[in-house]
Amino acid sequence: MFQFDRQFIHNFDWVMVVILLLISIMSLASLFSATWNGGPSPSPIFFKQLYFFLFGYALILLILNIDYNELEILSYLAYVAICLLLVYTKLFVDSIAGTQRWINLGFFHLQPSEPAKLILVLVLASSYSNREYMEKGYRLRDIVQPAAITAVPFLLILIQPDLGTALMLAILFTSMTLFAHLRWSTIIMLGSSGIVCGALGWLYGLKDYQRRRIETFLNPESDPMHHGYQIKQSKIAVGSGQAFGKGFMEGTQGHLNFLPERHTDFAFAVWCEELGFAGSLFFLICFFFMLFWGINIALTARDKFGVYLAFGLVMLIFWQTVINLFMIMGMLPVVGIPLPLFSYGGSSLLTTLVAIGILMNIRMRRFQTK
Amino acid sequence: MKKNRKKNRKRSPEQDIKDWPRERRTTRITHINDGELDFYRRRAMYSSVVLVFFFAALVSRLWYLQIQQGEEYKKLAKNNRVRYLEIAAPRGNILDRKGREIVTNRPSFNVVWVREKNRVDDELIKKTAQILDIEIAEILGRTRKMVGTPGHVPIRLAEELSWDKVAYIENNRMELPGIKIEVVPQRVYHYGNLASHLIGYLGEISQKELKSPSFAGYRSGDMIGKMGLEKLREKDLCGEKGRHYMEVNALGFEQRNLKGEEPLPGNDVQLTIDVDLQQIAEELMMKDDKSGAVVAIEVNTGRLLVLASSPVLELDKFLGGISIKNWKEMLSNPHHPLINKIIQGQYPPASTYKIVTAIAALAEGVITPENSIYCPGRYRFGNRTYGCWKKTGHGAVNLKRALAESCDIYFYQVGQKLGVNRIAEYALRLGLGRKTGVEMEHEKSGLIPTSEWKLKRYKKPWQEGETLSIAIGQGFNLVTPLQLALMTATVANGGTLYQPGMIETVRDPDSHIIEQFEPKVLNRFEDQANNLKIIKEGLVEAVNGRHGTARRAKLENITVAGKTGTAQVVRLKQYKHLKEEEIPYKYRDHAWFTCFAPAERPEIAVTVLVEHGLHGGSAAAPIAKAVLEQYFGQRAKKTDREGGTDSTALSTASHTSHTSHASHE
Incomplete structure (x- = not known):
């Protein structure tokens, strides 16, 4: 399994490595600024994230040595494990800030819902790639199994409650299912039932604070000091950066605490404030280049599982990015979706790095057979 | 690709x-x-x-956000982090005519709370209440008043902190986010309650006042003048607030000081009041808890030198807002400290009014100075007998003696000849019966009755018997002490009625004069100089004559001219046989004395009213005398010659220049 392949270096995905390093440096620089507290040395948060990056790179090197097809079998084990972890979290973990999301591992608080996204992508890729190809597209009954696979972690995360991550799972399922090619009739049927479910969920399923967040988003002036506050301050941070920003470490919104969650969910707002449109555009180009490169990996994957998997991983990173940035720029309500590679948090960072590792893995093995 | x-x-x-x-x-x-x-x-x-x-x-x-709306968001970001605190401007000082400080400022340390994000932090309130040693309810009460104002507007939680509390809060500011020490200028009264009715007091601006356009730029918690000059001269005294700009973080902690604007102190108001004279007057009034008023006025300019109303207001009780208890106490005090008796107290002028009757009679030619009338002690008119205060009678009296000895019978008859309307005409020309327009609030106009007035007011025709009372200043007649002082000054200066004023100068903080006292003539009797001289003789006799009623006001080297008055409060038979001291306080007569000096070249007029003081000669005249003694100082004891040379300086009309002139010689 861990045999060294002489093609390893020859086929190594140097493009992804370069782009990943570039984004990592931007991310760490922004975190350095966001968490700097005026002291002589960077904050402990910065070092923690740095160690996570290094640990994540090591994980990538490890993953590159395993053929991704072998991950297919591992993914089912991981799926069962993560569901059990989610159940454990719900049952035995004390709630922090009203939700039960984190498991204390001593050195690090694991947030099982983060790897759950990745594992779901693996399992769904496996499920769809093993399905017999249908020229006309799949019917409803063909997607019952992947839907059920999604539903278990979805519900477990929803009751934590962590609406953002749960919706993320639903979006991943939707993306991959649409990718798998559905019949039009099925799409219409699912779409309309989705709307009904959404409406029912809004009326009965949402917690007060969740509903208020969405209401605030739709009418931010209604409550400017509380729930609209975050969106307002974030927009001010982004907008006040103007063309070239206030300068690295010079952002007032971030450094004077006006910006909430400035090293986690709103990390990119600090970047926008300090480096302006030029810096933000540079980041977006880098990030989307990485995503397009991921699509390219899907295009060149050697098998159906590889295509599904690469596509699913790109979607995992892509949707989180879009939702987070939309939220920062005031185009979506505040939902707790981090910006991959950018927001502080070990679970999210390691998950994203592993996802990138798998993408590199697929890329490397595009000419190989099993 | x-x-x-x-x-x-x-x-x-x-x-x-x-x-x-x-x-x-x-x-x-x-x-x-x-x-x-x-x-x-x-x-x-x-x-x-x-x-x-x-x-x-x-x-x-x-x-869209960064390029198109960038400018807008940049402004928002700036407003986010830049806050300012307003710094109260020191109010202008109030000085006396010689530049002595009556009211100035000193720093007072207050505790304010800046509520960032409008959060009410129970823990913080509890801690603060404990440190300040006040009730939590008190803090909540003050907070409630400010609901609706922006969070960065400070709420004042406590005033006049002691040093140790200031130090404690400063040392523990990390645990008390938003709690700050504010240094605010506080009024200091260097002469205690001196001239309190004139100066007035400060109070916190009310919500109603805040809404009025004349208080634009004021904020809740600001102190404004609530009475007296502090109120009337608010615009001069208030100054301009400064601003302290600072950068704050989202929690309201100050991060960095930015450039600020220093407050501009208010204008200094120099009064025409003389602290020495005012002090003497108030001290003497305070003796035996007298209530009443003392007014002294420069006869050739209308400058007011003394404006004393007794009992005085205790200004310290008003600092930082008067308590309900203190307020009620003042309201129920039988001496009515809240009434400014100088302009709000209306009393029958009594015998002092005989001056008016005399002027009218001479001017109208109903008597000549030499005409004498026999006083048997009583005078019968209609089916009623009117008595003279001297029951044994004065015998034959001419005008001079009638004034000096205050013979009622003489004036009954003169008044009868004049009739009520002709007396009223001269009273009005002497400034009685109408507001003087002095810079004090709620001035009363007094009352000078005419037959027309009575018909209008009571729907009854005038009775001639009433004219007799009017002629000696009783009946419907009402004057304020200031009006009477003004009348005395007019008699003294030969017939010029001046607008009384109490503001000598108003100076801006750079000492530029922006307002200065100018004598203003309201009315002039052109042709009465001779008549007034005759009356003056009578008034000199009243003080200096052997039988004069006001001998207690006599000075050694200065000739004082004056008139006493004893105003009946009620005419009750049951008290007639009692000794004066046994009559209940509130039914005792009011004592008047009004005078001017030196009689030859008058400079100053002094009017004293002692409520329920019984006799003008005994209760009021000594106070006037003390004021005059203080005013003339050394001159009252030196030879005539020097007093005479001084009179050249009088034309400059200012006492300050007068003394300097004297010292040159």
Whole structure:
């Protein structure tokens, strides 16, 4: 399994490595600024994230040595494990800030819902790639199994409650299912039932604070000091950066605490404030280049599982990015979706790095057979 | 694109198969249905359209926020972090005519709370209440008053902190976010309650006042003048607030000081009041808890030198807002400290009014100075007998003696000849019966009755018997002490009625004079100089004559001219046989004394009213005398010659220049 392949270096995905390093440096620089507290040395948060990056790179090197097809079998084990972890979290973990999301591992608080996204992508890729190809597209009954696979972690995360991550799972399922090619009739049927479910969920399923967040988003002036506050301050941070920003470490919104969650969910707002449109555009180009490169990996994957998997991983990173940035720029309500590679948090960072590792893995093995 | 093409070429199955070893080729072919794989590869390629779409959306949103709206957001970011605290301006000082400070400022340390984000922090309130040693309810009460104001507007929680509390709060500021020490100028009264009715007091601006346009720029918690000059001269005294700009973080902690604007102190108001004279007057009034008023006025200018109302207001009780208890106490005090008796106290002028009757009679020619009338002690008119205060009678009296000894019978008859309306005419010309327009609030106009007035007011015709009372200043007649002082000054200066004033100068903080006292003539009797001289003789006799009623006001080297008055409060038979001291306080007569000096070249007029003081000669005259003694100082004891030379300086009309002139000689 861990045999060294002489093609390893020859086929190594140097493009992804370069782009990943570039984004990592931007991310760490922004975190350095966001968490700097005026002291002589960077904050402990910065070092923690740095160690996570290094640990994540090591994980990538490890993953590159395993053929991704072998991950297919591992993914089912991981799926069962993560569901059990989610159940454990719900049952035995004390709630922090009203939700039960984190498991204390001593050195690090694991947030099982983060790897759950990745594992779901693996399992769904496996499920769809093993399905017999249908020229006309799949019917409803063909997607019952992947839907059920999604539903278990979805519900477990929803009751934590962590609406953002749960919706993320639903979006991943939707993306991959649409990718798998559905019949039009099925799409219409699912779409309309989705709307009904959404409406029912809004009326009965949402917690007060969740509903208020969405209401605030739709009418931010209604409550400017509380729930609209975050969106307002974030927009001010982004907008006040103007063309070239206030300068690295010079952002007032971030450094004077006006910006909430400035090293986690709103990390990119600090970047926008300090480096302006030029810096933000540079980041977006880098990030989307990485995503397009991921699509390219899907295009060149050697098998159906590889295509599904690469596509699913790109979607995992892509949707989180879009939702987070939309939220920062005031185009979506505040939902707790981090910006991959950018927001502080070990679970999210390691998950994203592993996802990138798998993408590199697929890329490397595009000419190989099993 | 180049790369892609290269890869596409590499990926073409034929080439792949050709390059690879045999067993690999077989596995690949069995494992993969190439058409199906290509289908999904195509789908993956199409999906990049979605990526492009969202990328475009994000970039355009960034463009909109940062480039198009950037300027706007930059301003918002700045407003976010820059706060200012207003710094109260020191109010202008109030000085006396010689520049002595009556009211100035000192720093007072207050505790304020800046509520960032409008959060009410129970823990903070509890801690603060404990430190300040006040009730939590008190803090909540003050907070409630400020609901609706922006969070950065400070709420004052406590005033006049002691040093140790200031130090404690400063040392523990990290645990008390938003709690700050504010240094505010506080009024200091260097002469205690001196001239309190004139100066007035400060109080916190009310919500109603805040809404009025005349208080634009004021904020809740500001102190404004609530009475007296503090109120009337608010615009002069208030100054301009300064601003302290600072950068704060989202929690309201000050991060950095930015440039600020220093407050501009208010204008200094110099009064025409003389502290020495005012002090003497107030001290003497305070003796035996007298209530009443003392007014001294420069006869040739209208400058007011003394404006004393007794009992005085205790100004210290008003600092930082008067308590309800203190307020009620003042309201229920039988001496009515809240009434400014100088202009709000209306009393029958009594015998002092005989001056008016005399002027009218001479001017109208109903008497000559030499005409004498026999006083048997009583006078019968209609079916009523009117008595003279001297029951044994004065015998034959002419005008001079009638004034000196205050013979009632003489004036009954003169008044009868004049009739009420002619007396009223002269009273009005002497400034009685109408507001003087002095800078004090709620001035009363007094009352000078005419037959027309009575008809209008009571729907009854005038009775001639009433004229007799009017002629000696009783009946409907009412005057304020200030009016009477003004009348005395007019008699003294030969017939010029001046507008009374109490503001000598108003100076801005750079000592530029922006307002200065100018004598203002309201009315002039052109042709009465001779008549007034005759009356003056009578008044001199009243003080200096052997039988004069006001002998207690006599000075050694200065000739004082004056008139006493004893105003009946009630005419009750049951008290007639009692000794004066046994009559209940509130039914005792009011004592008047009004005078001017030196009689030859008058400078100053002094009017004293002692409520329920019984006799003008005994209760009021000594107070006037003390004021005059203080005013003339050394001159009252020196030889006539020097007093005479001084009179040249009088034309300059200012006491300050007068003394300096004297010292040159």
